[in-house]
Amino acid sequence: MTHKLDLAFSALADPTRRAILAMLLEDDMAVTDVADPFEMSLAAISKHLGVLTTAGLISQEKRGRVKWCKLEPDALREASVWMQAFGQMGALDLDDFEAFLAAQLPDS
Amino acid sequence: MTHKLDLAFSALADPTRRAILAMLLEDDMAVTDVADPFEMSLAAISKHLGVLTTAGLISQEKRGRVKWCKLEPDALREASVWMQAFGQMGALDLDDFEAFLAAQLPDS
DNA sequence: TCAATATTCAACCAGATGGTTGACGTTTCA
DNA sequence: TGAAACGTCAACCATCTGGTTGAATATTGA
Incomplete structure:
Protein backbone atom coordinates (compact mmCIF):
# COMPACT_ATOMS: atom_id res chain seq x y z
CA MET A 1 0.00 0.00 0.00
CA PRO A 73 15.91 7.18 -13.91
CA ASP A 74 12.13 6.78 -14.00
CA ALA A 75 11.47 6.68 -10.27
CA LEU A 76 13.76 9.64 -9.71
CA ARG A 77 12.01 11.56 -12.41
CA GLU A 78 8.64 11.17 -10.77
CA ALA A 79 9.96 12.43 -7.44
CA SER A 80 11.80 15.24 -9.18
CA VAL A 81 8.70 16.37 -11.02
CA TRP A 82 6.71 16.27 -7.81
CA MET A 83 9.19 18.64 -6.21
CA GLN A 84 9.38 20.88 -9.24
CA ALA A 85 5.65 21.24 -9.13
CA PHE A 86 5.83 22.12 -5.49
CA GLY A 87 8.50 24.72 -5.93
CA GLN A 88 6.96 26.50 -8.85
CA MET A 89 3.21 26.26 -8.67
CA GLY A 90 0.60 27.79 -6.54
CA ALA A 91 -2.70 26.08 -6.04
CA LEU A 92 -2.65 22.68 -7.66
CA ASP A 93 -4.56 19.53 -7.00
CA LEU A 94 -1.80 17.13 -6.07
CA ASP A 95 -4.06 14.10 -6.30
CA ASP A 96 -4.80 14.96 -9.91
CA PHE A 97 -1.15 15.73 -10.37
CA GLU A 98 -0.09 12.32 -9.12
CA ALA A 99 -2.72 10.73 -11.35
CA PHE A 100 -1.26 12.67 -14.24
CA LEU A 101 2.17 11.35 -13.43
CA ALA A 102 0.91 7.81 -13.22
CA ALA A 103 -0.55 8.13 -16.70
CA GLN A 104 2.44 10.00 -18.08
CA LEU A 105 5.38 8.06 -16.87
CA PRO A 106 6.35 4.63 -18.15
CA ASP A 107 6.72 1.58 -15.91
CA SER A 108 4.36 1.59 -12.89
CA MET B 1 25.61 15.69 11.74
CA PRO B 73 9.72 26.47 -0.21
CA ASP B 74 13.45 27.17 0.09
CA ALA B 75 14.31 23.87 1.75
CA LEU B 76 12.67 22.05 -1.11
CA ARG B 77 14.89 23.87 -3.52
CA GLU B 78 18.10 22.24 -2.30
CA ALA B 79 16.64 18.78 -2.63
CA SER B 80 15.26 19.72 -6.01
CA VAL B 81 18.67 20.90 -7.17
CA TRP B 82 20.21 17.62 -6.09
CA MET B 83 17.71 15.77 -8.25
CA GLN B 84 18.21 18.14 -11.12
CA ALA B 85 21.83 17.06 -11.13
CA PHE B 86 20.66 13.78 -12.47
CA GLY B 87 19.33 15.69 -15.43
CA GLN B 88 16.47 13.44 -16.32
CA MET B 89 13.66 15.94 -16.56
CA GLY B 90 14.09 15.92 -20.33
CA ALA B 91 12.62 12.46 -20.59
CA LEU B 92 9.25 13.75 -19.47
CA ASP B 93 6.86 14.81 -22.17
CA LEU B 94 6.83 18.53 -21.51
CA ASP B 95 3.96 19.24 -23.90
CA ASP B 96 1.68 16.92 -22.00
CA PHE B 97 2.96 18.43 -18.80
CA GLU B 98 2.04 21.94 -19.87
CA ALA B 99 -1.36 20.77 -21.05
CA PHE B 100 -1.90 19.27 -17.64
CA LEU B 101 -0.94 22.54 -15.99
CA ALA B 102 -3.23 24.54 -18.23
CA ALA B 103 -6.12 22.32 -17.19
CA GLN B 104 -5.15 22.45 -13.55
CA LEU B 105 -4.33 26.02 -12.80
CA PRO B 106 -7.14 28.43 -12.02
CA ASP B 107 -8.15 31.05 -14.62
CA SER B 108 -4.92 31.80 -16.40
C1' DT C 1 -12.73 33.85 37.77
C1' DC C 2 -13.48 29.87 35.28
C1' DA C 3 -14.42 26.94 31.50
C1' DA C 4 -13.24 26.14 26.89
C1' DT C 5 -9.80 26.13 23.21
C1' DA C 6 -5.15 25.28 21.24
C1' DT C 7 -1.14 22.83 21.47
C1' DT C 8 2.57 20.26 23.42
C1' DC C 9 4.71 16.96 26.57
C1' DA C 10 5.75 12.41 28.51
C1' DA C 11 5.41 7.75 28.61
C1' DC C 12 4.63 3.93 26.14
C1' DC C 13 4.25 0.61 22.16
C1' DA C 14 5.00 -2.08 17.74
C1' DG C 15 7.44 -2.18 13.81
C1' DA C 16 11.00 -0.33 10.59
C1' DT C 17 15.89 0.86 9.77
C1' DG C 18 20.85 0.47 9.48
C1' DG C 19 24.46 -1.77 11.01
C1' DT C 20 27.19 -6.13 12.53
C1' DT C 21 28.97 -11.10 12.07
C1' DG C 22 29.23 -15.74 10.37
C1' DA C 23 27.50 -19.27 7.47
C1' DC C 24 25.97 -20.38 2.97
C1' DG C 25 25.23 -21.08 -2.29
C1' DT C 26 27.28 -19.95 -6.97
C1' DT C 27 30.53 -19.25 -10.30
C1' DT C 28 35.20 -18.98 -11.96
C1' DC C 29 39.67 -20.64 -13.11
C1' DA C 30 44.33 -22.57 -12.09
C1' DT D 1 38.96 -30.77 -8.10
C1' DG D 2 39.13 -27.29 -5.04
C1' DA D 3 40.29 -22.64 -3.47
C1' DA D 4 39.01 -17.98 -4.17
C1' DA D 5 35.72 -14.41 -5.49
C1' DC D 6 30.89 -12.69 -5.50
C1' DG D 7 26.95 -11.86 -3.14
C1' DT D 8 23.02 -13.01 -0.05
C1' DC D 9 20.85 -14.87 4.09
C1' DA D 10 19.81 -15.22 8.99
C1' DA D 11 20.18 -13.77 13.44
C1' DC D 12 21.03 -10.25 16.32
C1' DC D 13 21.35 -5.43 18.15
C1' DA D 14 20.54 -0.38 19.00
C1' DT D 15 18.10 3.27 17.51
C1' DC D 16 14.47 5.71 14.99
C1' DT D 17 9.57 6.23 13.59
C1' DG D 18 4.79 6.86 13.78
C1' DG D 19 1.20 6.15 16.39
C1' DT D 20 -1.51 6.07 21.01
C1' DT D 21 -3.27 8.12 25.56
C1' DG D 22 -3.53 11.21 29.41
C1' DA D 23 -1.78 15.11 31.75
C1' DA D 24 0.07 19.78 31.43
C1' DT D 25 0.51 24.62 29.76
C1' DA D 26 -1.08 28.92 27.75
C1' DT D 27 -4.46 31.83 26.04
C1' DT D 28 -9.07 33.44 25.28
C1' DG D 29 -13.52 35.16 26.35
C1' DA D 30 -17.92 35.09 28.88
Whole structure:
Protein backbone atom coordinates (compact mmCIF):
# COMPACT_ATOMS: atom_id res chain seq x y z
CA MET A 1 0.00 0.00 0.00
CA THR A 2 2.93 2.34 0.33
CA HIS A 3 3.09 4.91 -2.41
CA LYS A 4 5.88 4.89 -4.97
CA LEU A 5 6.86 8.35 -3.76
CA ASP A 6 7.19 7.03 -0.20
CA LEU A 7 9.71 4.48 -1.39
CA ALA A 8 11.60 6.91 -3.60
CA PHE A 9 11.90 9.67 -1.01
CA SER A 10 12.79 7.36 1.86
CA ALA A 11 15.44 5.70 -0.32
CA LEU A 12 16.85 9.14 -1.08
CA ALA A 13 16.91 10.10 2.60
CA ASP A 14 20.07 8.09 3.29
CA PRO A 15 23.44 9.67 2.34
CA THR A 16 25.04 6.31 1.57
CA ARG A 17 22.30 5.57 -0.93
CA ARG A 18 22.57 9.01 -2.53
CA ALA A 19 26.31 8.44 -2.88
CA ILE A 20 25.65 5.10 -4.53
CA LEU A 21 23.27 6.73 -7.00
CA ALA A 22 25.91 9.34 -7.79
CA MET A 23 28.44 6.59 -8.47
CA LEU A 24 26.02 4.77 -10.75
CA LEU A 25 25.47 7.96 -12.68
CA GLU A 26 28.96 7.48 -14.08
CA ASP A 27 28.59 3.86 -15.04
CA ASP A 28 27.01 0.53 -14.18
CA MET A 29 28.87 -1.22 -11.37
CA ALA A 30 29.20 -4.58 -9.66
CA VAL A 31 28.04 -4.83 -6.04
CA THR A 32 31.59 -5.34 -4.75
CA ASP A 33 32.83 -2.26 -6.55
CA VAL A 34 29.93 -0.20 -5.26
CA ALA A 35 30.84 -1.28 -1.73
CA ASP A 36 34.57 -0.57 -2.09
CA PRO A 37 34.72 3.15 -1.12
CA PHE A 38 32.43 2.72 1.90
CA GLU A 39 33.56 1.90 5.41
CA MET A 40 30.87 -0.63 6.04
CA SER A 41 30.31 -4.28 5.34
CA LEU A 42 29.41 -5.69 1.95
CA ALA A 43 26.20 -7.02 3.49
CA ALA A 44 25.18 -3.51 4.52
CA ILE A 45 25.76 -2.22 1.00
CA SER A 46 23.83 -5.18 -0.36
CA LYS A 47 20.90 -4.11 1.81
CA HIS A 48 21.14 -0.52 0.58
CA LEU A 49 21.08 -1.78 -2.99
CA GLY A 50 17.98 -3.79 -2.11
CA VAL A 51 16.27 -0.65 -0.85
CA LEU A 52 17.20 1.23 -4.02
CA THR A 53 15.93 -1.65 -6.14
CA THR A 54 12.61 -1.85 -4.26
CA ALA A 55 12.21 1.89 -4.78
CA GLY A 56 12.83 1.35 -8.48
CA LEU A 57 15.77 3.74 -8.45
CA ILE A 58 18.16 1.07 -9.71
CA SER A 59 17.93 -2.37 -11.28
CA GLN A 60 20.21 -5.33 -10.77
CA GLU A 61 21.15 -8.02 -13.26
CA LYS A 62 23.31 -11.04 -12.52
CA ARG A 63 25.80 -12.12 -15.17
CA GLY A 64 28.02 -14.97 -14.09
CA ARG A 65 28.95 -14.48 -10.50
CA VAL A 66 28.78 -10.69 -10.81
CA LYS A 67 25.59 -8.71 -10.15
CA TRP A 68 25.52 -5.46 -12.09
CA CYS A 69 23.75 -2.37 -10.75
CA LYS A 70 22.24 0.15 -13.08
CA LEU A 71 20.56 3.51 -12.49
CA GLU A 72 16.84 3.56 -13.31
CA PRO A 73 15.91 7.18 -13.91
CA ASP A 74 12.13 6.78 -14.00
CA ALA A 75 11.47 6.68 -10.27
CA LEU A 76 13.76 9.64 -9.71
CA ARG A 77 12.01 11.56 -12.41
CA GLU A 78 8.64 11.17 -10.77
CA ALA A 79 9.96 12.43 -7.44
CA SER A 80 11.80 15.24 -9.18
CA VAL A 81 8.70 16.37 -11.02
CA TRP A 82 6.71 16.27 -7.81
CA MET A 83 9.19 18.64 -6.21
CA GLN A 84 9.38 20.88 -9.24
CA ALA A 85 5.65 21.24 -9.13
CA PHE A 86 5.83 22.12 -5.49
CA GLY A 87 8.50 24.72 -5.93
CA GLN A 88 6.96 26.50 -8.85
CA MET A 89 3.21 26.26 -8.67
CA GLY A 90 0.60 27.79 -6.54
CA ALA A 91 -2.70 26.08 -6.04
CA LEU A 92 -2.65 22.68 -7.66
CA ASP A 93 -4.56 19.53 -7.00
CA LEU A 94 -1.80 17.13 -6.07
CA ASP A 95 -4.06 14.10 -6.30
CA ASP A 96 -4.80 14.96 -9.91
CA PHE A 97 -1.15 15.73 -10.37
CA GLU A 98 -0.09 12.32 -9.12
CA ALA A 99 -2.72 10.73 -11.35
CA PHE A 100 -1.26 12.67 -14.24
CA LEU A 101 2.17 11.35 -13.43
CA ALA A 102 0.91 7.81 -13.22
CA ALA A 103 -0.55 8.13 -16.70
CA GLN A 104 2.44 10.00 -18.08
CA LEU A 105 5.38 8.06 -16.87
CA PRO A 106 6.35 4.63 -18.15
CA ASP A 107 6.72 1.58 -15.91
CA SER A 108 4.36 1.59 -12.89
CA MET B 1 25.61 15.69 11.74
CA THR B 2 22.72 14.61 9.56
CA HIS B 3 22.70 16.38 6.23
CA LYS B 4 19.95 18.82 5.35
CA LEU B 5 19.06 16.58 2.44
CA ASP B 6 18.55 13.65 4.80
CA LEU B 7 16.01 15.68 6.75
CA ALA B 8 14.24 17.01 3.66
CA PHE B 9 13.93 13.67 1.89
CA SER B 10 12.92 11.74 4.96
CA ALA B 11 10.30 14.37 5.76
CA LEU B 12 8.95 13.99 2.22
CA ALA B 13 8.85 10.20 2.51
CA ASP B 14 5.65 10.21 4.56
CA PRO B 15 2.32 10.62 2.73
CA THR B 16 0.69 12.43 5.65
CA ARG B 17 3.45 15.01 5.57
CA ARG B 18 3.21 15.42 1.79
CA ALA B 19 -0.52 15.94 2.20
CA ILE B 20 0.10 18.58 4.85
CA LEU B 21 2.49 20.39 2.52
CA ALA B 22 -0.15 20.29 -0.19
CA MET B 23 -2.68 21.82 2.17
CA LEU B 24 -0.25 24.56 3.11
CA LEU B 25 0.22 25.40 -0.57
CA GLU B 26 -3.26 26.85 -0.45
CA ASP B 27 -2.84 28.93 2.64
CA ASP B 28 -1.25 29.20 6.06
CA MET B 29 -3.10 27.12 8.62
CA ALA B 30 -3.46 26.59 12.35
CA VAL B 31 -2.34 23.24 13.77
CA THR B 32 -5.90 22.20 14.65
CA ASP B 33 -7.11 22.93 11.13
CA VAL B 34 -4.21 21.02 9.60
CA ALA B 35 -5.15 18.04 11.75
CA ASP B 36 -8.86 18.17 10.95
CA PRO B 37 -9.01 16.03 7.74
CA PHE B 38 -6.73 13.31 9.13
CA GLU B 39 -7.88 10.26 11.03
CA MET B 40 -5.20 10.47 13.65
CA SER B 41 -4.68 12.33 16.89
CA LEU B 42 -3.77 15.97 17.11
CA ALA B 43 -0.57 14.96 18.90
CA ALA B 44 0.47 12.83 15.91
CA ILE B 45 -0.08 15.75 13.54
CA SER B 46 1.83 17.99 15.91
CA LYS B 47 4.76 15.58 15.63
CA HIS B 48 4.54 15.57 11.83
CA LEU B 49 4.61 19.36 11.88
CA GLY B 50 7.69 19.16 14.08
CA VAL B 51 9.41 16.94 11.54
CA LEU B 52 8.52 19.32 8.72
CA THR B 53 9.78 22.26 10.78
CA THR B 54 13.08 20.54 11.63
CA ALA B 55 13.53 19.83 7.92
CA GLY B 56 12.90 23.51 7.24
CA LEU B 57 10.00 22.70 4.93
CA ILE B 58 7.59 24.75 7.01
CA SER B 59 7.82 27.36 9.74
CA GLN B 60 5.55 27.85 12.72
CA GLU B 61 4.66 31.07 14.43
CA LYS B 62 2.56 31.36 17.54
CA ARG B 63 0.08 34.21 17.73
CA GLY B 64 -2.04 34.10 20.82
CA ARG B 65 -3.01 30.51 21.50
CA VAL B 66 -2.93 29.63 17.82
CA LYS B 67 0.22 28.37 16.10
CA TRP B 68 0.27 29.14 12.41
CA CYS B 69 2.00 26.87 9.91
CA LYS B 70 3.52 28.28 6.75
CA LEU B 71 5.19 26.60 3.81
CA GLU B 72 8.90 27.32 3.41
CA PRO B 73 9.72 26.47 -0.21
CA ASP B 74 13.45 27.17 0.09
CA ALA B 75 14.31 23.87 1.75
CA LEU B 76 12.67 22.05 -1.11
CA ARG B 77 14.89 23.87 -3.52
CA GLU B 78 18.10 22.24 -2.30
CA ALA B 79 16.64 18.78 -2.63
CA SER B 80 15.26 19.72 -6.01
CA VAL B 81 18.67 20.90 -7.17
CA TRP B 82 20.21 17.62 -6.09
CA MET B 83 17.71 15.77 -8.25
CA GLN B 84 18.21 18.14 -11.12
CA ALA B 85 21.83 17.06 -11.13
CA PHE B 86 20.66 13.78 -12.47
CA GLY B 87 19.33 15.69 -15.43
CA GLN B 88 16.47 13.44 -16.32
CA MET B 89 13.66 15.94 -16.56
CA GLY B 90 14.09 15.92 -20.33
CA ALA B 91 12.62 12.46 -20.59
CA LEU B 92 9.25 13.75 -19.47
CA ASP B 93 6.86 14.81 -22.17
CA LEU B 94 6.83 18.53 -21.51
CA ASP B 95 3.96 19.24 -23.90
CA ASP B 96 1.68 16.92 -22.00
CA PHE B 97 2.96 18.43 -18.80
CA GLU B 98 2.04 21.94 -19.87
CA ALA B 99 -1.36 20.77 -21.05
CA PHE B 100 -1.90 19.27 -17.64
CA LEU B 101 -0.94 22.54 -15.99
CA ALA B 102 -3.23 24.54 -18.23
CA ALA B 103 -6.12 22.32 -17.19
CA GLN B 104 -5.15 22.45 -13.55
CA LEU B 105 -4.33 26.02 -12.80
CA PRO B 106 -7.14 28.43 -12.02
CA ASP B 107 -8.15 31.05 -14.62
CA SER B 108 -4.92 31.80 -16.40
C1' DT C 1 -12.73 33.85 37.77
C1' DC C 2 -13.48 29.87 35.28
C1' DA C 3 -14.42 26.94 31.50
C1' DA C 4 -13.24 26.14 26.89
C1' DT C 5 -9.80 26.13 23.21
C1' DA C 6 -5.15 25.28 21.24
C1' DT C 7 -1.14 22.83 21.47
C1' DT C 8 2.57 20.26 23.42
C1' DC C 9 4.71 16.96 26.57
C1' DA C 10 5.75 12.41 28.51
C1' DA C 11 5.41 7.75 28.61
C1' DC C 12 4.63 3.93 26.14
C1' DC C 13 4.25 0.61 22.16
C1' DA C 14 5.00 -2.08 17.74
C1' DG C 15 7.44 -2.18 13.81
C1' DA C 16 11.00 -0.33 10.59
C1' DT C 17 15.89 0.86 9.77
C1' DG C 18 20.85 0.47 9.48
C1' DG C 19 24.46 -1.77 11.01
C1' DT C 20 27.19 -6.13 12.53
C1' DT C 21 28.97 -11.10 12.07
C1' DG C 22 29.23 -15.74 10.37
C1' DA C 23 27.50 -19.27 7.47
C1' DC C 24 25.97 -20.38 2.97
C1' DG C 25 25.23 -21.08 -2.29
C1' DT C 26 27.28 -19.95 -6.97
C1' DT C 27 30.53 -19.25 -10.30
C1' DT C 28 35.20 -18.98 -11.96
C1' DC C 29 39.67 -20.64 -13.11
C1' DA C 30 44.33 -22.57 -12.09
C1' DT D 1 38.96 -30.77 -8.10
C1' DG D 2 39.13 -27.29 -5.04
C1' DA D 3 40.29 -22.64 -3.47
C1' DA D 4 39.01 -17.98 -4.17
C1' DA D 5 35.72 -14.41 -5.49
C1' DC D 6 30.89 -12.69 -5.50
C1' DG D 7 26.95 -11.86 -3.14
C1' DT D 8 23.02 -13.01 -0.05
C1' DC D 9 20.85 -14.87 4.09
C1' DA D 10 19.81 -15.22 8.99
C1' DA D 11 20.18 -13.77 13.44
C1' DC D 12 21.03 -10.25 16.32
C1' DC D 13 21.35 -5.43 18.15
C1' DA D 14 20.54 -0.38 19.00
C1' DT D 15 18.10 3.27 17.51
C1' DC D 16 14.47 5.71 14.99
C1' DT D 17 9.57 6.23 13.59
C1' DG D 18 4.79 6.86 13.78
C1' DG D 19 1.20 6.15 16.39
C1' DT D 20 -1.51 6.07 21.01
C1' DT D 21 -3.27 8.12 25.56
C1' DG D 22 -3.53 11.21 29.41
C1' DA D 23 -1.78 15.11 31.75
C1' DA D 24 0.07 19.78 31.43
C1' DT D 25 0.51 24.62 29.76
C1' DA D 26 -1.08 28.92 27.75
C1' DT D 27 -4.46 31.83 26.04
C1' DT D 28 -9.07 33.44 25.28
C1' DG D 29 -13.52 35.16 26.35
C1' DA D 30 -17.92 35.09 28.88
